[in-house]
Amino acid sequence: MLNLQRYPETKNSSLKLSSAADDYILEYISDTEIDKNNIVIANDRFGYLSCHLYKWNPSIIINYSSQEKSILTNCKNNNLSINSLRLLSPLENLATKVSLALIRVPKSMELFRLFLTQIHKQSDENTLVIASFMTKYFSAQMLSIASEYFQEAEQSKAWKKSRLLLLKHPKEVDYKLNINPIKTDYPFNLQQYPGVFSSNKIDIATQFLMDNINLKQTDNKILDLASGNGIIALKILKQLDENNWPEVEMHLLDNSILAIESSKLNLKEYKAYYHYNDSLEDFELNYFDLIVSNPPFHFEYEINTEISLHLFKESFEHLKKGGRFIVVYNRHLNYSPFLKKYFSSVKISKENHRFVLLECIKS
Numbered sequence: 435m436l437n438l439q440r441y442p443e444t445k446n447s448s449l450k451l452s453s454a455a456d457d458y459i460l461e462y463i464s465d466t467e468i469d470k471n472n473i474v475i476a477n478d479r480f481g482y483l484s485c486h487l488y489k490w491n492p493s494i495i496i497n498y499s500s501q502e503k504s505i506l507t508n509c510k511n512n513n514l515s516i517n518s519l520r521l522l523s524p525l526e527n528l529a530t531k532v533s534l535a536l537i538r539v540p541k542s543m544e545l546f547r548l549f550l551t552q553i554h555k556q557s558d559e560n561t562l563v564i565a566s567f568m569t570k571y572f573s574a575q576m577l578s579i580a581s582e583y584f585q586e587a588e589q590s591k592a593w594k595k596s597r598l599l600l601l602k603h604p605k606e607v608d609y610k611l612n613i614n615p616i617k618t619d620y621p622f623n624l625q626q627y628p629g630v631f632s633s634n635k636i637d638i639a640t641q642f643l644m645d646n647i648n649l650k651q652t653d654n655k656i657l658d659l660a661s662g663n664g665i666i667a668l669k670i671l672k673q674l675d676e677n678n679w680p681e682v683e684m685h686l687l688d689n690s691i692l693a694i695e696s697s698k699l700n701l702k703e704y705k706a707y708y709h710y711n712d713s714l715e716d717f718e719l720n721y722f723d724l725i726v727s728n729p730p731f732h733f734e735y736e737i738n739t740e741i742s743l744h745l746f747k748e749s750f751e752h753l754k755k756g757g758r759f760i761v762v763y764n765r766h767l768n769y770s771p772f773l774k775k776y777f778s779s780v781k782i783s784k785e786n787h788r789f790v791l792l793e794c795i796k797s
């Protein structure tokens with residue numbers, strides 16, 4: 435019996451480590467007829483499938499730094515050596531033909547497509563792909579995307595409100611370019627990989643922050659925290675250029691590898707430092723003059739503000755004295771009382787009926 439935990443841990447007991455959609459996969463593949471010698475697992479957020487199938491030495495597609503930490507921690511806690519883990523990003527090619535691919539279907543259908551592309555490239559007539567999901571999250575698009583890649587796309591019976599999509603016989607596929615342009619009214623072009631926050635358009639909260647951000651000439655070390663495709667960092671760098679202000683040391687940090695890779699595309703004319711992490715742990719304390727953020731609170735189908743609250747605390751610790759934390763959020767999230775526990779000054783820079791932009795100063 436494995437002892438598995440979510441990373442980061444949560445106090446919210448309604449947030450679970452796994453669901454019936456995970457157990458349905460394990461139950462289905464317990465059939466000894468299914469070839470498990472070359473398993474690939476995608477979108478296994480906390481390592482539930484990876485740890486249960488560890489003995490088969492699966493290749494595990496990792497999109498998030500927190501996912502990698504979760505899988506490593508769960509392996510260590512269960513005495514499963516991490517040296518033999520085969521981890522790869524969604525942008526890498528699988529090394530060998532796939533006999534069995536297991537996908538926990540992500541909320542983003544374009545990310546689902548990216549996983550299928552990666553798996554399809556190493557599929558043949560002997561490959562079985564199992565995509566599992568909770569029935570309430572089923573969409574017709576899931577089926578139509580799967581059918582672009584595989585001739586047979588059969589749905590299982592529902593079990594505990596979950597279902598499996600069983601894909602066989604790969605089709606000839608003309609792989610589509612997996613970088614999407616984003617429309618903006620700003621004088622710069624943006625693009626991003628599938629599954630990165632706010633596909634095709636600029637998020638309204640991000641726009642609210644960008645239109646109202648107050649920069650100072652003394653802002654030298656800057657962090658775009660939860661940077662997504664890098665749009666906020668890019669806007670700041672452009673604004674500094676327009677003012678002919680001195681060069682700054684710009685850092686971008688995001689939990690998603692696809693976000694970080696997208697921001698590298700968008701900021702290629704600038705010097706910047708990229709951090710694929712879910713925490714500020716690798717920075718010195720009292721380091722930054724300015725941290726800006728449109729922080730996360732949606733994770734797939736979950737809503738979780740604990741992660742942002744932790745990032746706020748870390749932001750406080752990594753700002754210099756006099757440093758500023760500028761954050762935008764949906765009004766109902768009401769982050770201000772929490773931030774007041776740390777920052778001596780917490781002021782509203784701008785607000786409307788939906789969003790609040792706060793400037794917090796560390797004294």
Ligand SMILES: C[S@@+](CC[C@H](N)C(=O)[O-])C[C@H]1O[C@@H](n2cnc3c(N)ncnc32)[C@H](O)[C@@H]1O
Nearest residue numbers: 631640660661662688689690693712728729730
């Ligand atoms: C609301 S989006 C903002 C993205 C971008 N700044 C923008 O405004 O378009 C939040 C971002 O937080 C990232 N994220 C989630 N958890 C994180 C964590 N623990 N540390 C850093 N980034 C995280 C997500 O990958 C996502 O890109």
